[in-house]
Amino acid sequence: MHRLAERPTLLVDRAFHYCPGCTHGIIHRLVAEVLEELQLADRTIGIASVGCSVLAYEYFDLDMQQAAHGRAPAVATGIKRFLPDSVVFTYQGDGDLASIGMAEIIHAAARGEAITVIFVNNTLYGMTGGQLAPTTLLEQKSTTSPQGRKAEREGHPIKVIELLSTLAGPGFLARTAVHTPAQVLKTRKAIKEAFLAQLDKCFALVEILSTCPTNWKLSPVESVEWVEKQMLPVYPLVKLERSDDGTWLKTQL
Ligand SMILES: Cc1ncc(C[n+]2csc(CCOP(=O)(O)OP(=O)(O)O)c2C)c(N)n1
Numbered sequence: 001m002h003r004l005a006e007r008p009t010l011l012v013d014r015a016f017h018y019c020p021g022c023t024h025g026i027i028h029r030l031v032a033e034v035l036e037e038l039q040l041a042d043r044t045i046g047i048a049s050v051g052c053s054v055l056a057y058e059y060f061d062l063d064m065q066q067a068a069h070g071r072a073p074a075v076a077t078g079i080k081r082f083l084p085d086s087v088v089f090t091y092q093g094d095g096d097l098a099s100i101g102m103a104e105i106i107h108a109a110a111r112g113e114a115i116t117v118i119f120v121n122n123t124l125y126g127m128t129g130g131q132l133a134p135t136t137l138l139e140q141k142s143t144t145s146p147q148g149r150k151a152e153r154e155g156h157p158i159k160v161i162e163l164l165s166t167l168a169g170p171g172f173l174a175r176t177a178v179h180t181p182a183q184v185l186k187t188r189k190a191i192k193e194a195f196l197a198q199l200d201k202c203f204a205l206v207e208i209l210s211t212c213p214t215n216w217k218l219s220p221v222e223s224v225e226w227v228e229k230q231m232l233p234v235y236p237l238v239k240l241e242r243s244d245d246g247t248w249l250k251t252q253l
Pocket residue numbers: 050051052053068069092093094095096097120122124125126127128133
């Protein structure tokens with residue numbers, strides 16, 4: 001039988017604990033595929049954060065570390081500076097990265113640490129029951145904004161790519177999605193470019209729009225439609241590459 005796709009060797013043969021319809025699993029697969037394609041496994045160290053992806057170290061057949069809430073970029077910085085030939089990535093949710101860990105990610109980006117950040121934006125804290133995150137959309141209901149997020153009460157959603165693009169440190173920033181096969185392929189390409197940027201000694205971050213059917217209280221199919229209709233207008237898909245003169249080359253994805 002001709003097989004169209006194989007399981008990446010860097011993904012342990014184990015069932016994910018993620019809820020049905022959650023796209024964390026797709027993103028794990030893409031990271032594993034890219035590291036396999038680039039033949040970087042022997043020198044790669046991944047940092048799992050808190051959140052539903054806290055068990056990422058159970059799924060990647062790589063050297064992995066786990067960091068307390070939001071501290072993954074600091075742990076990654078230490079590892080990369082101690083082992084400069086290593087390839088280091090963090091895998092962080094939006095509660096982890098954009099809330100408690102906001103200072104960590106801003107300073108790692110400002111310093112231009114040569115690490116790759118995989119940032120999963122599902123608009124709320126998934127693991128702990130669906131609380132409001134900095135990325136929660138206006139009018140979106142969460143357990144801590146049951147009447148819907150209001151700018152005057154809970155503030156505006158934070159757009160991490162746009163925020164980091166004001167800094168001189170990053171070399172590659174992208175926002176992608178995994179709600180359609182075409183977008184999965186674009187995300188794979190962006191993840192690959194983010195690891196190549198690290199090999200070029202640049203800080204690289206890929207924000208990936210992801211689903212949380214459990215806390216959105218939607219079916220898996222409704223969830224991908226929600227990404228398309230609700231998230232994309234607020235979080236446009238974009239790639240920013242630092243050019244030689246220091247300005248950003250911008251591509252809509
Ligand atoms: C220092 C610290 N504070 C708070 C928590 C509780 N906590 C665990 S997971 C989590 C939410 C993470 O949500 P997110 O980063 O959005 O990831 P998701 O579960 O949505 O993938 C929180 C607040 C913790 N584990 N450690």
